Each structure stands twice: as structure tokens, then as C-alpha cells.
Amino acid sequence: MSDLRIAVMVKQVPDPNLVEISEDGRLMRENVPSMIDPFGKMALQHAITNKCQHHVDAISMGPMQAQDVLRKSLEFGADDAYLISGREFAGADTIATARTMAAFLSMRDYDLVFCGMQATDGDTAQVPSELAVFLGFNIYSYATSIDLENMTVTQSYERADVVSKLSLPAVITFMRPPHGCVQIPSMTDYVSALKKEIKVVGFADLGIRMCDTGAKGSRTKVKSVSTIIPKKKSTEFIDGADTVSAASAIMKEVKG
Amino acid sequence: MQRFTPDPDSPYTIDECKIRGRADSVSVPDDEEELRSEIERCFSSKTPVTINAMRTGLCGGGVPDGGEVISLERLDRIIGIGRKEDGYFVRVQPCVTVRTLRDTMLMKHIDGLKDVTEGACDSFLKDQRKFFYPVDPTEMDSSIGGNIAANSSGPRTFKYGPTRDWVISIKVIFSDGRTVRIDRGKHFASGKHFSADVDGIHLEFDMPSYDFNTNVKNAGGLYSKDDMDLIDVFIGSEGILGVICEADVLLAEWHPLISNIAFMPDDTSALSLIKDVRHDPIIAPEFLEYFDSGSIDLIRRVSDSDPTILRPPEERCSAVFLDMALDDTIADRYDRLFDLIRKNGGDPSKSWAGHDQDDRGRMFEFRHSVPKSIFEYVASLKEEMPALNKMGTDMSVPEDKSDEMMAFYRETLDSFGLEYVIFGHLGNFHPHVEIILKDLEDLRKAREAYAILAQKAVDLGGSPSAEHGIGKLKRDYIRMMYGEKGIEEIRSLKRYFDPEMILNRGDMIE
Ligand SMILES: Cc1cc2nc3c(=O)[nH]c(=O)nc-3n(C[C@H](O)[C@H](O)[C@H](O)COP(=O)(O)OP(=O)(O)OC[C@H]3O[C@@H](n4cnc5c(N)ncnc54)[C@H](O)[C@@H]3O)c2cc1C
Numbered sequence: 033m034s035d036l037r038i039a040v041m042v043k044q045v046p047d048p049n050l051v052e053i054s055e056d057g058r059l060m061r062e063n064v065p066s067m068i069d070p071f072g073k074m075a076l077q078h079a080i081t082n083k084c085q086h087h088v089d090a091i092s093m094g095p096m097q098a099q100d101v102l103r104k105s106l107e108f109g110a111d112d113a114y115l116i117s118g119r120e121f122a123g124a125d126t127i128a129t130a131r132t133m134a135a136f137l138s139m140r141d142y143d144l145v146f147c148g149m150q151a152t153d154g155d156t157a158q159v160p161s162e163l164a165v166f167l168g169f170n171i172y173s174y175a176t177s178i179d180l181e182n183m184t185v186t187q188s189y190e191r192a193d194v195v196s197k198l199s200l201p202a203v204i205t206f207m208r209p210p211h212g213c214v215q216i217p218s219m220t221d222y223v224s225a226l227k228k229e230i231k232v233v234g235f236a237d238l239g240i241r242m243c244d245t246g247a248k249g250s251r252t253k254v255k256s257v258s259t260i261i262p263k264k265k266s267t268e269f270i271d272g273a274d275t276v277s278a279a280s281a282i283m284k285e286v287k288g
Numbered sequence: 289m290q291r292f293t294p295d296p297d298s299p300y301t302i303d304e305c306k307i308r309g310r311a312d313s314v315s316v317p318d319d320e321e322e323l324r325s326e327i328e329r330c331f332s333s334k335t336p337v338t339i340n341a342m343r344t345g346l347c348g349g350g351v352p353d354g355g356e357v358i359s360l361e362r363l364d365r366i367i368g369i370g371r372k373e374d375g376y377f378v379r380v381q382p383c384v385t386v387r388t389l390r391d392t393m394l395m396k397h398i399d400g401l402k403d404v405t406e407g408a409c410d411s412f413l414k415d416q417r418k419f420f421y422p423v424d425p426t427e428m429d430s431s432i433g434g435n436i437a438a439n440s441s442g443p444r445t446f447k448y449g450p451t452r453d454w455v456i457s458i459k460v461i462f463s464d465g466r467t468v469r470i471d472r473g474k475h476f477a478s479g480k481h482f483s484a485d486v487d488g489i490h491l492e493f494d495m496p497s498y499d500f501n502t503n504v505k506n507a508g509g510l511y512s513k514d515d516m517d518l519i520d521v522f523i524g525s526e527g528i529l530g531v532i533c534e535a536d537v538l539l540a541e542w543h544p545l546i547s548n549i550a551f552m553p554d555d556t557s558a559l560s561l562i563k564d565v566r567h568d569p570i571i572a573p574e575f576l577e578y579f580d581s582g583s584i585d586l587i588r589r590v591s592d593s594d595p596t597i598l599r600p601p602e603e604r605c606s607a608v609f610l611d612m613a614l615d616d617t618i619a620d621r622y623d624r625l626f627d628l629i630r631k632n633g634g635d636p637s638k639s640w641a642g643h644d645q646d647d648r649g650r651m652f653e654f655r656h657s658v659p660k661s662i663f664e665y666v667a668s669l670k671e672e673m674p675a676l677n678k679m680g681t682d683m684s685v686p687e688d689k690s691d692e693m694m695a696f697y698r699e700t701l702d703s704f705g706l707e708y709v710i711f712g713h714l715g716n717f718h719p720h721v722e723i724i725l726k727d728l729e730d731l732r733k734a735r736e737a738y739a740i741l742a743q744k745a746v747d748l749g750g751s752p753s754a755e756h757g758i759g760k761l762k763r764d765y766i767r768m769m770y771g772e773k774g775i776e777e778i779r780s781l782k783r784y785f786d787p788e789m790i791l792n793r794g795d796m797i798e
Pocket residue numbers: 303304338339340341342343344345346348349350360382424425426427429430431432433434435436437438439440441442443526527528530531532533659660755756759792795
């Protein structure tokens with residue numbers, strides 16, 4: 033496939049090694065150096081490694097400081113960068129975030145939207161699927177590699193890797209960096225990034241309503257955060273080749 | 289104060305050159321007073337004392353040959369901040385590490401520090417500028433006291449000079465326990481003769497008659513210049529004249545840097561790029577290092593087993609590392625750099641650039657993996673062959689002799705059939721040649737080759753020890769520089785400050 037338009041969603045997150053959690057469960061981001069969210073960076077690396085003649089945009093939603101991660105994305109070789117930023121977007125939960133970003137993406141005619149499988153601050157993993165729903169795109173989650181020449185994507189299903197034919201347009205979430213990928217910007221990409229501007233997109237540019245975004249567009253509110261210590265559970269795998277006998281095995285298990 | 293008898297494999301009887309010494313006891317003073325009384329006790333009982341700081345030394349300076357080890361590890365506090373002209377200085381205990389000092393100052397985490405001059409801490413906090421300690425002896429876990437004792441330098445010496453240039457005051461404990469504070473700019477020699485009253489103590493002595501070579505990076509023997517400052521007698525004295533128990537070091541104003549690694553097709557093209565870049569006024573590199581293709585092969589092997597280390601290109605190549613100031617002129621610097629890389633056969637699109645902490649940190653780990661993996665390799669062979677030690681050169685020559693020396697390294701080591709890699713500070717014409725020893729026969733050959741190389745460096749007007757010092761490992765080489773007479777003069781100066789000859793016995797002179 034030639035000349036695809038790829039959007040890579042990158043988020044600015046506080047360095048997980050340095051961030052602390054307050055007593056009320058809030059991430060204390062103040063004065064903590066931020067970085068490009070590690071899974072988002074993997075998505076970017078997949079886009080750059082497969083770039084060829086395709087066009088790659090890096091997109092972030094966040095405060096003006098999030099320009100740093102976009103600048104970084106440009107240094108890694110993204111063609112253009114957009115920051116969705118404004119007071120109206122503050123306090124957005126996953127659905128309001130996805131709706132806002134979808135409004136922007138739908139204006140720009142992308143074939144592919146690359147995301148990290150989850151961001152390391154919120155850890156919800158909800159935004160990519162919600163994006164796919166709002167955009168009406170297919171979704172391929174937990175991808176480990178992508179081949180844009182043969183249009184295939186490999187997803188990790190815990191016990192098996194599944195290779196699928198890629199059907200466009202699609203959202204893909206990545207959980208691993210590409211093999212042998214570039215870890216440091218090349219000098220030439222670095223220099224071309226110097227000459228590029230990060231375009232800032234505001235509320236008025238998106239044509240959405242106040243009740244679709246920010247705290248007002250959110251359906252959830254974080255009350256508190258706590259660490260859950262998982263109870264030890266044993267998992268039994270049932271052979272699913274014969275669905276009927278698998279189903280009856282499950283029923284037997286459930287009924288006791 | 290803790291005192292104990294060290295085990296045969298105690299960390300207190302070895303440093304990073306991996307020579308194992310022996311000691312009857314180790315003491316770890318909690319403060320300066322305990323340090324002083326321990327030194328006095330050793331003086332009265334004529335017990336030899338070896339000073340240990342972070343033991344990252346590479347020439348056996350801190351390796352004891354009997355007697356007592358005094359470890360300074362608990363004297364590791366940053367004491368306070370002072371103001372000097374437009375900048376600042378920091379007062380430290382000797383075992384503050386370079387890393388701690390750098391991070392504390394850059395992040396301005398100065399809670400609890402004292403004002404060494406009135407209002408200095410407050411003014412430091414409010415100052416919009418950032419400051420850092422610019423001497424970087426590669427090994428960030430080495431101590432400021434150790435750095436002063438060795439007059440350490442490193443890749444940033446290319447721009448900032450060695451440790452000596454940043455030390456403005458020291459407090460020294462002599463072997464009999466007397467203690468003096470020596471401030472820079474207060475006491476000078478007349479010719480080579482000192483006669484000074486310092487802190488109520490009259491000091492009168494002669495410096496060695498040789499003229500210390502400052503045309504090249506040099507850590508070979510005691511510094512001696514006409515009309516020199518008293519403080520410089522102790523900087524680089526490797527602890528043989530006294531123990532540094534406090535120091536004031538200047539800070540430099542920080543500015544952002546961008547690190548670059550240019551991969552070049554072979555060693556010749558990398559060396560040629562270095563020549564082009566070194567004095568280029570547009571690029572104005574602040575750091576310039578060379579890694580031959582053997583070093584890059586080594587990093588590739590390291591990255592096979594350690595995925596956190598960046599992987600170099602798969603095709604055989606050499607590399608040039610350089611840092612540039614990240615300012616408004618950066619695009620012009622790159623235009624010029626790209627021209628020079630291309631002119632020498634390289635490809636900027638296959639080279640790396642990065643300015644944030646993450647990228648620069650990873651590039652630092654990339655280059656540090658060469659010496660580090662060699663240290664680990666030697667340490668792993670040591671069990672089988674305890675007599676083995678690391679054999680790396682640390683020689684510098686004047687600029688116009690750099691090519692001749694580089695060719696001589698290869699010729700000599702090839703003629704001995706030794707395996708080696710060449711990397712390091714070519715900004716100051718001072719590469720490290722690490723000989724990769726496989727057995728004791730290699731060690732014998734390497735020692736022979738080393739002496740030939742050191743003599744060549746001296747003949748070319750250079751130093752057999754540019755930055756690591758002499759310690760116990762390189763005593764023969766200062767004989768090459770100063771002859772018997774020079775060594776006798778060093779000995780009589782030592783006897784003046786340390787009449788029982790107890791301090792760091794066996795270092796620099798026998
Ligand atoms: C991987 C690696 C890379 C290195 N690269 C460089 C480099 O680029 N440039 C460079 O210059 N060095 C380099 N070194 C060598 C080493 O880091 C320096 O020599 C450093 O100054 C030693 O500091 P230390 O605290 O470890 O001292 P130690 O090793 O503990 O002691 C060094 C010597 O100083 C004496 N000493 C220590 N503290 C005092 C004191 N307070 N008063 C009196 N005498 C004292 C000791 O007795 C000993 O003789 C490197 C070492 C390693 C392991």
C-alpha cells in the first residue's frame with residue numbers, strides 16, 4: 033500500500049520512576065519530569081519503522097507542555113504534529129478524550145490510527161477502542177508488529193500470536209516496540225524537526241459541543257485510587273476446538 | 289568509628305585496576321575529628337595508612353600494601369554554598385560523589401545546606417540560572433576528594449579544563465594530624481621555593497626542579513611550576529602529602545547540550561572527522577570522543593545480552609561522539625556538521641542526535657559500556673587468574689603528534705599479537721587503548737608493550753598518564769619523565785610533609 037495517512041496518538045505522562053501517589057490516590061505530577069508515554073512511543077516507533085512514503089502525524093491532547101512530546105515525536109521522524117489543547121478539555125475522562133480526539137481525526141482523513149495499548153498514568157486502555165467506535169474504524173488491539181507492504185498485523189493473544197489481514201481504516205494499539213527499531217532520533221530527523229512547527233488545535237476548531245468534552249462531557253469521575261492485590265486464582269484452560277463440548281464443560285463447571 | 293579486620297577478598301583492598309592488596313585493619317571515621325585522630329594514631333605508631341574514597345581509581349592508588357586503610361566513605365556531605373563574583377562555589381566533604389554534587393546543584397535540592405558566604409543559599413535558589421560542577425571523570429561515582437587527589441579530568445576537560453581549575457580551597461590533614469586550609473591565590477612559591485605561614489603553621493620547602501608538562505593533559509607526578517600557588521602542590525598529589533578533608537569547588541553556569549554520535553565507515557574516516565570538527569568555530573564541540581570499529585563491535589556484543597544498551601548499526605563502523613551547545617545557532621552547527629560528516633564518507637541520517645535526559649543518558653550508557661564491559665571481563669577472569677589486571681593506556685601527546693602516536697599504538701600492539709580497542713577523549717589527544725587480555729602470557733606481552741608506548745608518548749612530548757595518575761601501577765613511567773633526580777625530589781618533598789612516610793606508601797614513588 034502506498035501513501036497511507038497515519039496518525040500516532042502520543043501522551044505526555046510523568047516519568048513513572050519518579051512520580052509518587054498522594055494519600056488520596058492522586059498522581060503527584062508537580063515538578064516530576066514528563067516523558068512520552070512508553071506504549072505511545074512504541075506506536076510511534078512502529079509508524080516510523082514502517083514509514084516509507086506514508087505520512088505520519090503525531091497527535092497529543094493535553095496542556096501546552098505536551099508540546100514536548102510532540103517535539104520529540106518530530107525528532108523521531110514524524111512529518112507533522114498537532115496538539116489539541118484548551119481550557120475546555122480539562123478534566124476529560126476517557127470517553128470525553130476519545131470523542132474530542134475523534135472529532136479532530138475525522139477532519140483529517142486518516143487511514144490508520146496508532147496508539148499505545150494504554151497510557152502509563154491512567155492505565156485504562158479504553159481510549160483506543162472508544163476512538164474506533166466514534167470513528168467507525170476497525171480495531172486491532174495488542175499488536176506486536178505490522179507489515180504495511182502486505183497489510184498484515186500481528187496481535188498477541190496471550191497464548192497465541194494471531195496474524196490478520198488489515199482492513200482499513202483502522203485503529204491499532206501496540207504493546208511492544210518493533211524489532212531492531214531506532215531508539216534515538218537520527219541527526220537528519222532531529223534537524224528537520226527543528227524547522228517544524230507544532231500546530232495547536234483549540235475547542236473552536238473542532239466543531240464539538242461543550243457537553244461532549246472536558247469535565248462536562250465525562251461520564252466518570254475518579255473518587256479514589258487504590259492498589260488492588262489480586263487474589264490468587266487458578267485458571268483452567270478448556271480446549272475450544274469442539275465448541276459444543278467446551279460449552280458443556282463450562283456449564284458443568286459453573287453449576288458445580 | 290567503625291574498625292575491622294578486612295577479609296582477604298574485602299572491597300577495601302582493591303580498586304578498579306583490579307590489583308588486590310592487603311591490610312591489617314580498616315577504619316571508617318564518622319567525621320573530620322575522628323579522621324584526624326586516626327591519622328595521628330597511625331603517625332604515633334608509624335602505621336602505614338592508605339586512603340580510600342570510592343575506589344574507582346585505575347592505578348592502584350587506594351590499594352593498600354599492609355597497614356591500615358582509612359575509608360572516607362562517611363565524610364560524604366555537601367556542607368554549603370558560597371558566592372564568588374558572578375557565580376557560586378560549593379563546600380564539600382571529600383567523599384561526596386561527582387554524581388551527587390551534579391544532581392544536587394542542577395536540581396537545586398539544597399535544603400539544610402549552610403551559607404559559606406552570607407546569603408549564598410538564598411541567592412542560589414533565587415538565581416534563574418542553573419549551575420553544575422563541570423568536571424566529569426566519566427566515572428560519576430568517584431569522589432570529589434579522589435578527583436582532587438588525582439587531578440581527574442574527562443571528556444569535558446576539552447572545554448572546562450581538569451579538576452585543578454575548579455578547586456579554590458582545600459583543607460588538608462598532614463600525617464601528624466596538623467590541619468591547614470589553603471585558599472587559592474594566597475600563597476605562592478618564589479621560583480620553586482615556598483615559604484609561607486598558613487593557619488599558624490610555617491611551611492618552607494622546595495618543589496621538584498622539573499617543569500610539569502602542561503602542554504598536554506597530564507596527571508603524571510607532582511605538579512611543579514615556577515611561582516606556583518600552594519594549593520596546586522596538593523591537587524594531583526595522590527594523597528602522598530596529606531589527606532584532603534574538605535574542599536571548595538566552583539560551579540559553572542549550565543546550558544543545554546545536544547549529544548551526537550556520528551557513525552563513520554572506518555577508523556580513518558572517524559579520525560579525519562575529529563580533525564575537521566575539533567577547531568571548527570561553528571560547530572564548537574564541547575566534548576569529542578573517538579570509538580574505533582573494535583569498540584563498536586564490542587558494544588554490539590554488549591547489546592546482544594543487555595537490550596537496555598542502544599544497538600549500533602549492523603554494518604562495521606567507527607564512531608565520533610560530540611556534544612554541542614543547544615542554542616539559537618544549532619541549525620547552522622548542524623549544516624556544518626552534516627557537510628563534514630558527508631565529506632568524510634559518513635551519513636547523518638544513520639547517525640544519532642538527542643538532547644533530553646533520556647536520550648543523552650542512553651548515549652552515555654552506550655559509550656560507558658566499552659570501559660565497563662572491559663572491567664567486567666577482567667573481573668570475570670580474575671578468579672581463574674588472580675594475577676591478571678586491567679591494561680589500558682592513559683597517554684596523551686601534543687596535537688601535531690597525535691597521528692604518529694595513533695599509528696604507533698596499532699603497530700606496536702599488532703607486533704605483539706595483542707587484541708585491543710581504542711576509544712576515548714580525542715579532543716585532548718588522549719585515547720584509551722584497552723588491551724583485551726586472555727591469559728597471563730598476554731599480560732606479560734602487554735606490560736612490555738605498555739612500557740614501549742609510554743616511552744614513545746614521553747619522547748613525543750606527552751604524558752604516560754594523562755588523567756588516571758601514577759599510583760602503584762605506573763611508577764616506572766614517571767621515571768621516564770623526570771629521571772632519578774626528579775623522583776628523589778618528590779621523595780624529599782614527601783618526607784617534608786610526611787616524615788614517617790606513612791601516607792599512601794608505594795604511590796607515585798617507592
Ligand atoms: C569506568 C571508569 C572510568 C574512568 N574514567 C576516568 C576519566 O575519564 N578520567 C579520570 O581522571 N579518571 C577516570 N577514572 C578513574 C577514577 O574515577 C578517578 O581516578 C577518580 O578520581 C577516583 O576517585 P575515587 O573517589 O574513586 O578515589 P579512590 O580510587 O578511592 O582513590 C584514588 C586515589 O586518591 C587518593 N585519595 C582519595 N581521596 C583522597 C583524599 N580525600 N585525600 C587524599 N587522597 C585521596 C587515594 O588514596 C588514591 O590514591 C575512571 C574510573 C572508572 C572505573
